[in-house]
Amino acid sequence: RDRFGVVLRLEFYRPEELHPIVLRSARILGVGIDDRGALEIARRSRGTPRIANRLLRRVRDYAQVKADGHITQTVADQALKMLDVDEKGFDRMDRKILRTIIEKYDGGPIGIETLAAAVSEEKDTLEDVYEPYLIQEGYLKKTPRGRMATRRAFEHLGLSVQAGGQLKLFE
Numbered sequence: 001r002d003r004f005g006v007v008l009r010l011e012f013y014r015p016e017e018l019h020p021i022v023l024r025s026a027r028i029l030g031v032g033i034d035d036r037g038a039l040e041i042a043r044r045s046r047g048t049p050r051i052a053n054r055l056l057r058r059v060r061d062y063a064q065v066k067a068d069g070h071i072t073q074t075v076a077d078q079a080l081k082m083l084d085v086d087e088k089g090f091d092r093m094d095r096k097i098l099r100t101i102i103e104k105y106d107g108g109p110i111g112i113e114t115l116a117a118a119v120s121e122e123k124d125t126l127e128d129v130y131e132p133y134l135i136q137e138g139y140l141k142k143t144p145r146g147r148m149a150t151r152r153a154f155e156h157l158g159l160s161v162q163a164g165g166q167l168k169l170f171e
Contacts, residue, residue, distance in 0.1 A: 012047025012136060015039060021049050022056055026071065031060045036073035044080055044089040046133050051089075058083055088137075088156060093121065095157065097130055098139060101149045102159055108148030115147055 013021075019035070019042045026033040033056075041059060045052035056071075062079035063071045084092050100118045101108045116123040121130075131147075134140035139153040154161050 012133070013045075013049065014047070015042040015045075018042035018045055018047070018049060018052050022052050025053050025056050026060075029056070029060060031056075031063065032070040034070070034072055037071040037076045040073045040076040040080070041071075044085050044087065046089040055080065055083075055085065089133075090156075093119070094130060094134065097126070097134070098149055098153045098157060101140075101147060102154060102157065107154070107161070109143050109146030110148075111146045 019039050022038040022041050022045075023033065023035075026038065037059075041055050042052055045055055059071055059076050059079040062082065063069050063075050066078070067075045086095070096119050097115070100115065101110055104118060105114075110118075112123050112126060116126055119126070131140060131142075134153075135142065137152075138150055139156065141148050141150055151161065
């Protein structure tokens with residue numbers, strides 16, 4: 001950490017910071033995109049330019065096949081829904097992690113090894129790929145006893161916490 005005499009901390013990008021990156025990448029790819037389409041992709045990119053560019057390529061493919069080749073907010077939304085990327089940028093695995101903690105382990109705490117086995121994913125992948133975003137955005141917390149889903153995670157998945165920690169689906 002101190003080896004180079006400079007301590008840096010990387011933060012996730014805000015959608016407003018990713019927006020010009022998406023516009024520039026679209027220009028490089030030769031795909032038409034409007035501001036709202038670029039912002040929609042930026043919003044769902046988990047604060048990461050690499051993810052924004054990956055989503056842009058998939059949305060471009062969708063726009064070329066299912067639309068007129070131009071990316072609007074509607075086209076981006078439809079493409080991302082088809083890819084199962086929700087409005088917070090969560091994919092199937094993000095939701096699977098949170099649902100597993102909430103539905104199978106009463107919201108936690110659950111150890112990382114148990115969680116990895118429950119979602120059929122490597123422990124290191126959970127810790128390096130999924131957890132940083134979920135923790136920083138307030139959907140997951142790490143405690144000495146294990147991982148716990150936060151109230152925000154329950155709400156995002158449409159679940160509520162009743163008195164005593166009992167769960168029920170909104171109807």
